[in-house]
Amino acid sequence: MFKKILIANRGEIAMRIIYACRELGIKTVAVYSEADENSLHVRFADEDVCIGPARSADSYLNVPAVISAAEITGADAIHPGYGFLSESAYLAEVCEACHIKFIGPDPQVIRLMGDKARARRVMKKAGVPILPGSDGPLDNEEKALKLAKEIGYPVIVKATAGGGGRGMRVVRVPAELSHAVKTAQREAEAAFGVGDVYIEKYVESPRHIEFQVLGDHHGGVIHLGERECSIQRRHQKLLEESPSVALSDKMRRRMGAIVIDAAKAVQYTNAGTFEFLMDPGGRFYFMEANTRLQVEHPVTEMVTGIDIVKEQIRIASGERLSYKQGDVTFTGHSIECRINAEDPDTFVPSPGVIHVFSVPGGPGVRVETFAHSDCTISPYYDSMIAKIIVHGRDRQEAIGRMKRTLEMTVIEGIKTTIPLHLRILADPDFVAGKLSTSFMDRFLARPSTGRLAEAV
């Protein structure tokens, strides 16, 4: 087992990793940018190293600085969290070369899954249903038009190196395809450095369903069920839950088995998530696999009782999985709301000093945050300041529990998206479980009647 883990991240996920390390008796090293000098994760780590100025590229994304910090502190492993360097095959390789364990999959698996077009091909071979689409990057306009005709409009043009909704264009008629491809290529080049794009069938109003897997270095692979993450704005998740109302036990078992086969096909180790679109007819289509811990992992932890971060650490240190598939049970329902420092109506970022920060307790409430009274939310990093997670016996209790928890949460000094979440939780379609990735578009387009009455 590791003696000392360096956390190559910040904010709430750095805190999350510290929780697991402390419970496992492992020493922690926090790295921080000058903007995070007084951050909670720095305070609670056993050691801390300033690795650069506020700008992420010079600090949290700075591989030499992170590795050097591990060297001078004698850390024997690095947990990359999510975002930042968590899907950097380069960091994973440098770790290997420096005899530091990277807590995540092997670099070649990271690379494979990071190449979206290649991942699709490999998944298809492994028997995973994928969206019909180009098997590789688009070569020329003629082929693109022909393929789009075969697939059937609407189609979506996507960057092979992309993610997070960037480098994507929906095309509904052949006349728009050429322009969409060129624009997506330019965007992809600018955002990811690689201008390759591929096309696939565009499913209208699908549900976003993802499966959590864990694989060890002894061939053991299990799944921990699904999460539904259909509530998204511009491809950024706002609210997630587990289980999905749309999945029966039978569907869960079937998709779980498919996902395990897929993970084994690529010799997947450590934690990972396989993302699917599910159409109204209950058909699943593989979208992409994320070779890291996800933001919304807590809803799975609440429903299964499994500590995913501890399992990641154990797996990386060479231990077998603590659970067999038969040990994995699903109890109750969990919902997570991502609280962002943004105006709840305009989504304009709201950095600043939080004067009052108070979150309630009570049964089935879990808060993941780095925020506290008198803390500064700086403008340099993403706007998520807290995750509020609830667990209830069923979805109805979970919704009621989240509502009262958000109503009793006090964050003063900055704006947050709590009012938006309360509106979502009160929405009849949401309560009925009528979800799809177009939910927020419809929701935000509605006239805001009665908003004053609902304002917290």
Place this chain on the structure above:
Amino acid sequence: MAAPAMAAAPADAADVEIELAVVKSPIVGTFYRSSEPGSASFVDIGSTVKKGDVLCIIEAMKLMNEIDSEYDGEIVNIYVENGQAVQYGERLFAIRTR
């Protein structure tokens, strides 16, 4: 250090003004005073330096990075010890500039 200057009743403000530049580490690594163990330090307290002179080496990931002076002046303080781990922004030297 300032006291003797005061007692000497300076003729103009320039004598009392001390321009102090603090050199901070631009990277994370291990600080070394000389190019290799056993050889002479690049600088000591009292050394005169010119812009571009090597002040120290910071080793990171097995690479030796030379840290050059951005100022002309005199080394008046060295904040770290040979072989000490340093972080980004760590104070290394104080240079009294002319």
